[in-house]
Amino acid sequence: MLDVKWIRDNPEAFDEGLARRGLSPLSARIQEIDARRRALQTEMQDLQARRNEASKQIGKIKSQGGDASAIMEEVAAFKGKLAEAEEAEKAAAAEIDVLLMALPNIPADDVPAGKDETENVEIRTWGTPRAFDFDPKEHDALGTGLGLMDFETAAGLSGARFVVLKGKLARLERALAQFMLDLHTGEHGYTEMNTPVLVRDEPLYGTGQLPKFAEDLFRTEDGRWLIPTAEVTLTNTVADQILTEDTLPIRMTAFTLCFRSEAGAAGKDTRGMIRQHQFEKVELVSIAHPDHSDAEHERMTQCAEEVLKRLNLPYRVVALCTGDMGFSARKTYDIEVWLPGQGRYREISSCSNTGDFQARRMKARFRPEGEKGTRFVHTLNGSALAVGRCMVAVLENYQQADGSIVVPEALRPYMGGVEVIAADV
Template identity: 60%
Template structure:
């Protein structure tokens, strides 16, 4: 959420940031609401002071036996009490209108984020690995003979409808091994603290990370009001909501493997084949809570953590900086990591690592106490996939496929698979 004080001080800068997002100037409307709200608050405070003063004078008039003055003052107290209540109610309404407007405005992009309307303006900053040269036409993951016995879309559709999958046998073991490998790497090599969090959260948690109110249709809500998390970014980030942390405790670096749920609203007809875009999937998430002066370095560090997973798996990838028109609602800057999928002959997103500045922290009221003293300041928050487990499974299967229909598996997964090294063409792990 944006800082109203910053908008008051530099409205032109605020409007310029919105323009980079493809939005119209809003500072004048915001400041008009803010001025109306502040005027109501001032009027309420003035009326309250008049009520207090009249209340003190009532007793004195009674003591003097001045009945007329007593009645006048008593009527004035009642009038001012009603006026205070009305003005407070009007101020609260203005405050709600201002807040509703502010929470619907996306974060301001950093200066080095490329401008552009959509993904065509994203900028590639590096590549790693060379796509394998196949001596046969590589298949998409769901058409590989070794995979077909363990990737059942028909049964999942019978149970739940489209965009679900049931994994069995060797395929689900590789899926599980990938998640374990990611967690072990992040904990043992990258210094992240492993967490296990709820997948059901309250409105406040979804609001804190920006899913509510603007993106309610993208998530699932239960009949008793809980929300199914779209990613454990929601729970990990909100773990510091309404807290004042000591600066010495920062950075906080967390990771969690969780089920994730997304309605995929507005994606009808997109990536319907296979398990690239599902309503239920698994992800190993990374979240960092930092001080303002360290968040940009942390962003680069988190990106490297995600890239390291792909490098250990031997999967070619490219890293891009998202332009202003393709960046997520809460992000100041985002690195997308795209893995090579030979079955599609293209790179596809497997991780999105974003620095949010104090945008989420203001929504959550998450602060830290500077070691040098002074007032508490808002923390900075960052989040990123480390990685999406299902998409990583797709990449491992497609890049490891062989002409005979089998799949060779990355060496780093072998210890997590009891020493097994491949999925045979008939679907057995051997």
């Protein structure tokens, strides 16, 4: 959520930020409602002061045996006026909250301008795509050819955009998750967490999925939601808290099931495992000091990149433009892995700095050392990595002409020493 005071003090910068997001200016409307709210607050303070003073006069008059009925009627009138002002102030505050809850974060100054993903900016590449002496297949053809990836059974169980993995491919997906967790906890300083996949409304409001993106989520009959990412639960572990400065940064990682309805993805990636309703991710979340969040963003992105380096999977890092950036982000790097079956790079991770946008929604603050006041923390999140997409990349990059898959060396300890995944004959 954006800061009303900042909007009041920087209306032109606010409208310019909205324009970079492709939105119309709103500073005048927000300032008008805010001015009305603040005027009502002043009126409430004046009424309360006059009421208190009148109450003192009543006591004084009664102690002297006088008639205080006229002043008592005046106090009763103050009470009614105060209630009306309080109701009007609450309505104005709610009106501002509704507006702000629907507004995305303002992009950082160095975010490239652009309308969609075609205008994202490549930052760096790593690795050289493998030269095949045969036509490389896509992952779904490889998996079904091995007899270890079953979309038909999954469709019978759950419908489209699900998969059943068997045998060594099921183990490969588990191996990838374990490898990522061990890397991030053992070498990158993240604390492993195990969090719920069902949440109430408040955590999703806190991280920005609600109210705007309800249609992209799955909801249970008792009113809870299936998480679209562990960003929701990890980030909200500091909701409504005042942290001490010396605890920052807090770095957390979790391996969870994730669920997305893909309501806005009709017709996209209908085959295979790229875009599914249920998938697995290893998520990274940092709760950072505002002065250090930009550096933490770079660090987090490098931690995610390291997974692909250890697996020897070529990739590139792109800075998302204003038109492609997520709702809560002020700056985002996407990591895109090379998929030879498709002959192009595909997103495997997004690492975002949200600044204090989520922290304001969650009321997550810290107290700087030696100061009485508090400041909002900055929150960051990143996939490190999307496990299913990482398996897709392993299958396509490590395929052999006979359809078998070489297991990357980094994963062999997690695969019981298996070096090649081949069809059972």
